[in-house]
Amino acid sequence: MTEAGNSGEIRVPMPGTGIIITYASQCERDRSERFARARQQLAERAGVAPSWEALTSAEHEDATLEARNWLRAGVAAGLITPCPVHAGAGQEG
Numbered sequence: 232m233t234e235a236g237n238s239g240e241i242r243v244p245m246p247g248t249g250i251i252i253t254y255a256s257q258c259e260r261d262r263s264e265r266f267a268r269a270r271q272q273l274a275e276r277a278g279v280a281p282s283w284e285a286l287t288s289a290e291h292e293d294a295t296l297e298a299r300n301w302l303r304a305g306v307a308a309g310l311i312t313p314c315p316v317h318a319g320a321g322q323e324g
């Protein structure tokens with residue numbers, strides 16, 4: 232589903248569409264997914280959403296893309312610390 236390696240752009244097909252989503256690096260992809268999972272878990276605990284595991288792969292990609300955008304915004308606003316290992320390689324990763 233994703234290419235290996237922490238440097239270099241990652242291209243992920245959005246299930247059921249012809250759209251390709253790009254991540255600055257595997258690191259940004261991983262951080263985006265962690266961010267999306269954490270949000271889903273909070274909503275699940277609040278009783279307003281199903282678990283991450285209950286979502287479809289398309290829903291995972293939608294949520295991860297949204298998280299990527301918020302992650303980039305959070306880093307740009309100084310609210311989220313960039314990855315100390317990969318900072319400077321791409322917008323986030």
Ligand SMILES: [Zn+2]
Pocket residue numbers: 258259314315316317318324
């Ligand atoms: Zn990193």
